Each structure stands twice: as C-alpha cells, then as structure tokens.
Amino acid sequence: MDLDSIGSMVLARCLFPDHQLVASRHIHPVARHLYNLYQERLGFLPAVQLAGRRVERIVVVDTRMRRRVEEYLQHLQEMPSDILVFDHHAEDTSDIPGAVVREKAVGANTTLVGLELLRRSVTLHPDDATVALSGIYADTGNFTHENVEYADFQVASLCLQHGASLPLVHQFLRPLAEQRQLDLFHETLNHLAARSYGGHLVQLCFLELERQSAGLAAVVEQVFEVEGPDALFAVFSIPSENQSLLIARSRSRDIDLTLALAAFGAAGHALAASAQLKGRSGHAVLEELDRHLASVLQPAPTAARIMRRDPLTLRGDMSLREAAEALERASRTGAPVVGPGGELVGILSLRDIMKGRQAAHMQAPVKAYMTRNVLTASPQTPLREIGELFLNRPVGHLPLVECGRLVGLLSRAEYLGYMEERRREDTEFLQRLREKAPPPRDA
Helix, strand or coil: CCHHHHHHHHHHHHHCCCCCCEECCCCCHHHHHHHHHCHHHHCCEEHHHHCCCCCCEEEEECCCCHHHCHHHHCCCCCCCCEEEEECCCCCCCCCCCCEEEECCCCCCHHHHHHHHHHHHCCCCCHHHHHHHHHHHHHHHCCCCCCCCCHHHHHHHHHHHHCCCCHHHHHHHHCCCCCHHHHHHHHHHHHCEEEEEECCEEEEEEEEECCCCCCCHHHHHHHHHHHHCCCEEEEEEEEHHHCEEEEEEEECCCCCCHHHHCHHHCCEECCCEEEEEEECCCHHHHHHHHHHHHHHHCCCCCEHHHCCECCCCCEECCCEHHHHHHHHHHHCCCEEEEECCCCEEEEEEEHHHHHHHHHCCCCCCEHHHCCECCCCCECCCCEHHHHHHHHHHCCCCEEEEEECCEEEEEEEHHHHHHHHHHHHHHHHHHHHHHHHHCCCCCCC
C-alpha cells in the first residue's frame, strides 16, 4: 500500500461507509508515517481476519490484477459476485473474475475515486481529505508528472475545500533539493549540527566558501525542507572577501527570526531572514549565534499544553467487560491501567478487548490482556517530539508520567486537533506577513 492506494481506499470508504478497510501486509516505506499517524481513524482490518467471514462485496483500488490482491482473496471461502474495481492503470491486465472496472486516464488513482465523490456531493472529514491529498501529490509528483489531468486538480481542490492539511501532506512527501545545486546541498547537509534550545530542534551549519555563490538561500531552503527542524541557521564564511553570510529559516512563529536575529542586523521576515556580516569571521559569528539563541528563544510548546490532566483510568483487576463499558461511557478507544498508588502498569485498547471477546474471556481481568510495555512521555516533552512519536510508532494514546505515576494522557486525535488549530493560526500569521513584510534578501 503506497500513499495513492491508501488515499483511494479512504475515499472508497466514503462512497461505501458500511465497508471495512483491509490492510496489506506490505506498506510502502514512504506511506508508513501517514499510516501510523492515522491508524486509529483508518481502522484497517488485517487480511487474515477475513477468514470465516461472509463477504458480500469487494471494492478494489489501484490495481485490476488478481495477483496483487491474492493475499486477501486466499482467506475467502467463496468469491462474492459483486466486485468493483477503481484503477487508473489502463495498460494492466484485468483478471479478477467477475470484476466491474471503472477507469480513467488520471495521474492518481485517488482522483478516480474522488471524481465519484464529486458526482455524489459527498462531504469529507479533514483527516480523510489530508490522506487523499497526500495520495494525489505522491502519484502526480506534486502535479509535475506527464500523466496529470485536470481531474487531478479538481479532486485536490475538493480535498482542500474539506480541510486537507498541506503542511502534513508536505511532511509526508519530504521533497529533495534541486539538481543544479546538489553539490552545495550535500555539502551543507554534511556540515549540519543539531542543537536544542528550550525544546526547539535547531540545526546550525558552518561552511567555508572560496567565493560567494548565487542561490545560497535556495540551497538553505531545500536543506531546511528535507531535514525538517524547527529552524535552520547557516553561516557561510568567505575569507577572500572578508565577510560572512547568515541565512536562516524557521518553521513556526515560535521562532521569530526578526527578533532572534535583530542583533545581527538581519533583513527579511519572521520565517525567512538573512544578514551580510562584513569584517567578521564565520567562526566568530557561529559562536555568537549559539550564545544568542540560547538566551533569546522562548521554550517550545510541550505536552502539558494539550494533555488531559484527569484521564479515564482502569484497574488491572477490573474485568474486560467492565473496562469495555467504561470506555463506551467515556467515548474512548483506550485508557491507561494504573496501580493503587497511581503508578502506570499498562494500557488497554479496544483492540485488546476485541481479543478477549473473540476468546469469550470478557470476565478475564484487564491485566491479562493489557499491554505492559507502554510507550510514555512526560508533560515537559516538546510537542515536536510527541508528533515524531505518533508518526513513527503505531500508538493511539500516549500516557504522560512523572516519577512513574500517571499525570496525564495525550491521544493521537488530540495531537491532530492541536496541529489543525496551529495550522489555522499559522495561516493567519502568514497572511499578515504577506501583507506587510518585504521579501527576504537572497544572500
């Protein structure tokens, strides 16, 4: 499953809301972050759980070849008579017995499914719109591939109208630098050093050049996009010209470059700035910059800002039935399990309860089915690190502990809600910048 196939599946579920998404054993590495972040919402069923179920209809996306869906079909006792295929690979052989194929020459298969949503005027959830837009961007090469059609833009527009997050799409795709500046790009990458200032992940770069080179700002921009820190400060020393260049990029209004680099006389705006420092060596500029950032940057937002401070908790001696009822009353999909002193001993999810229900063990204690090796964080963990945990680990709930005791809980949904709020605030902030700020000086 790559980004386009997952985007197609999500939109297909919008067309057939009573259907269940079924996951492949094979997930494309580029799609892994998206899959982890939205795992709870996607709710994929493992293919092995198709065994013994009566399947009335199959909707296949992004392929029309039986061998590519054999891992699902092998679990069915009999093939259903109703099989619908959405596939934009017109050159492939269609050999799924009895399948009705819908096809169109479009850049992304997600577009093919999205066109049906447009015809039916189906409303999308913002998360589904983000997943779908990621699929379209991935399979159209950011709308640069030759197979891009007008329909791709139509469905992308539909996703944006329903709240798709471009920052998240950009994060899932992580573009590389331009070819014409690859040498300098790779050299800059090799000279990066990570620093943490008040919880902000900042990268510093020092590079000595024989002479000033046109387009340094574009190189820094590409390094910044590929590496993804909160901010990047690059110092280019040019001894032959007795000067240094300072180029900076920030991802958030939490690091306002107009304030952070005011002491260096930088020009630009809050998210992109540069300075030309004549008569100053690059090493001296870098040392001063390091000290300066440590003193002026405010602490980064932490988990304490959005965590639930009095979350629902379960006891290890509760029955699975009691736990299921408690989760249902609270409309939760999981909860931490605590001991008598409030110490965290595990976490129980609806998936764990489902295992007990399938085994007819609903009277069994929670401690028999809970997950004991629990991924945790603290209230002081920067939200940037929280996001990385949700991106890289398939967890839906993150207990926050201090001295072994549970002090809060943060869910993937709450993190995504915070990110959406930040997106709206950043959009307004950037709009104000466009209205009043001059363009940054390209060093």
